[in-house]
Amino acid sequence: MIKFAYTILYVPDVTRSIQFYEQVFGFVRKFVTPEKDYAELDTGDTTIAFASHSLAQNNLSAGYRASNIADRPFGIELGIVTDQVEDLIDKVWEHNGTIVEQPTQKPWGQTVAYVRDVNGFLIEICSPMH
Missing domain, CATH: 3.30.720.110 (Signal recognition particle alu RNA binding heterodimer, srp9/1)
Structure with a gap:
């Protein structure tokens, strides 16, 4: 089975990011880590998730280009x-x-x-x- 499940956006502030999507689009928090470095929103079939830059840097040893x-x-x-x-x-x-x-x-x-x-x-x- 293959299913497109989520998109993760790398952001400087996970809390600020999810608040924007909650306030503008009415999405609801599905999951937030205790460290607030990763969060998911309930958006329907496909999840929008947010990861802090520090968490993303730990996962991607060669780095990435931040928005x-x-x-x-x-x-x-x-x-x-x-x-x-x-x-x-x-x-x-x-x-x-x-x-x-x-x-x-x-x-x-x-x-x-x-x-x-x-x-x-x-x-x-x-x-x-x-």
Whole structure:
């Protein structure tokens, strides 16, 4: 069996990161280590998880490139589907996220916007495909 189970974002502050996703998207904490260096959110079928930079450095001996809000985003995004794209854009802004692209109606009828979380990770917020 093969199943895509989770995505882990390496962040400077796990608590701040999960608070952003709780406050903006309404996700609920599923698991947090006592050290608060790793956490998972209940987001549906696929989990979004966060690991501290120090934990990630312990796991990856050759290192990695950390996300930085001052740099352009990585060539990857998290996709969040909602019937209320504009409302979520407002929440992102209220909770110190960054608006990259305002909501746009695509030719196929979907509304799509792009934001960055407090760590600079790219998120697509879009309406469902019908």
